[in-house]
Amino acid sequence: MELYSYAKVDESGYDTLTKAELIGKPLSGAKFVSTHSKQNSLEFYSSRANYDLTNNILKATDVKLIKIADVAIYPDDGLLEIHENAVVQPLNNAIIIADTINRNHTITDAEVEIQSGSVYKAKGNYAFSNLLERCKCNFRSD
Secondary structure, three states, X not given: OEEEOOOOOOOOOHXXXXXXXXXXXXXXXXXXXXXXXXXXXXXXXXXXXXXXXXXXXXXEEOOOOEEEOOEEEEOOOOOEEEEHHHEEOOXXXXXXXXXXXXXXXXXXXXXXXXXXXXXXXXXXXXXXXXXXXXXXXXXXXX
């Protein structure tokens, strides 16, 4: 079953924004919200999704970002796959911006396991930057 959303937001110019600048912008598509009791209202936007009724798999495309706690997670290919019992397939090569207010912490090449709207596990390459300094090191968040 194909699901489409025609809810449109004027996203002209979005393709020129950095990932950090995209945080807080209104997004097009349907708002998907998990009702699973352990996922703390995990939510994301997607303009198109496919629901496999036989295998109970939701594949959402054009997912620009997923907000988890105080981070924004950007799937590499914009695909988010959710299996039976609300199991989110791990993301590879994702980008994470932590502290969505100051946006000083960036994790690239991240492997991410999303567990709920407030819990995730990730590992990747970490960079801190502010006006005074920039540092790169390995990072693992459990």
